[in-house]
Amino acid sequence: MIDRIDRRILSILQEDCTVPVAEIGRRVGLSTTPCWRRIQKMEEEGVITGRVAILDPKKVNAKVTAFVSITTNQHSEDWLKKFADVIREFPEVVEFYRMAGQVDYLLRVAVPDIEAYDSFYKRLIAKIDIGDVSTTFAMEQIKNTSALPLQYVAAEKPRAEER
């Protein structure tokens, strides 16, 4: 189980995973070793799935975000598998959801500009037959974080009477 201290460790690591373990320990009131062991455990359990570098979209020329809503009449397992495989080939697609409601699928696409989006779109529809597509562009990214909320993590270690 994840306790209060683990949660604080996760909070630190979600913001900046270059902080030395000794410093994390200091902040959460532990020495290096137990702090290190907690981090190890959370990696083994899959709570922490990895550590990655975050890039500036402007600096890598991918500052335009497009949301692509897809409504299709194709609903077979096979078609979805094919679709998912095609999408995975496009690094421009950074998020891909199957939706409830009117829209069947939603993509978030990162490109330099509208022209590049159009080129992406043509390459996409050349690869697979999708249905109705509707695209909207973001003017401004006001917040975009990889940090998930931690207030919902499963409660403290269950006490004896709860087991």
Next chain:
Amino acid sequence: MIDRIDRRILSILQEDCTVPVAEIGRRVGLSTTPCWRRIQKMEEEGVITGRVAILDPKKVNAKVTAFVSITTNQHSEDWLKKFADVIREFPEVVEFYRMAGQVDYLLRVAVPDIEAYDSFYKRLIAKIDIGDVSTTFAMEQIKNTSALPLQYVAAEKPRAEER
């Protein structure tokens, strides 16, 4: 400028930033020092904005994704500032865009379940008067990566005749 080697370094670091510099150097055909210096430079220039731990949404009980489309008649600078400040207080909101088109703002919200979304929604509208709100839920996250596409990064070092 970012050259071919820098791009390969970024590609590695976007997937996994725990790879030792010596190993990155080996993969891109450089020794440790020049590879380290390239990474340093990209951090100083702000190409790399940070390194973070990625958590498993299931394991931290935030596996439900809701997209919230907001249409408002409030368009003043002040209102947006207030709105942005309110949003930043909610760790459930992981993405926040100002949009072109019909919808004015789009939020992506991470919560454990529909009930938690409803609670979030009530807390949000208690804090600020927003206009029309429409929420759709994702059934499945097929792809979600922090890695931006790198094929658009500004061209190779300009050669003499191009300057």
Next chain:
DNA sequence: TGCGGATGGGAAAAATTTTCTCTATCATGC
């Protein structure tokens, strides 16, 4: 009372990052 499991701590070993010094290459000006 004593045992086993879980958790914390200090110190040492191992690995990695960071610095320092030295070369090679190349475009440029003389």
Next chain:
DNA sequence: GCATGATAGAGAAAATTTTTCCCATCCGCA
């Protein structure tokens, strides 16, 4: 053609950090 300075690469050493090892403490329970 040849010095010169800027740019980029390399190896070795120093500094820092991670990782391991061994031991102490606490707690529930038989």
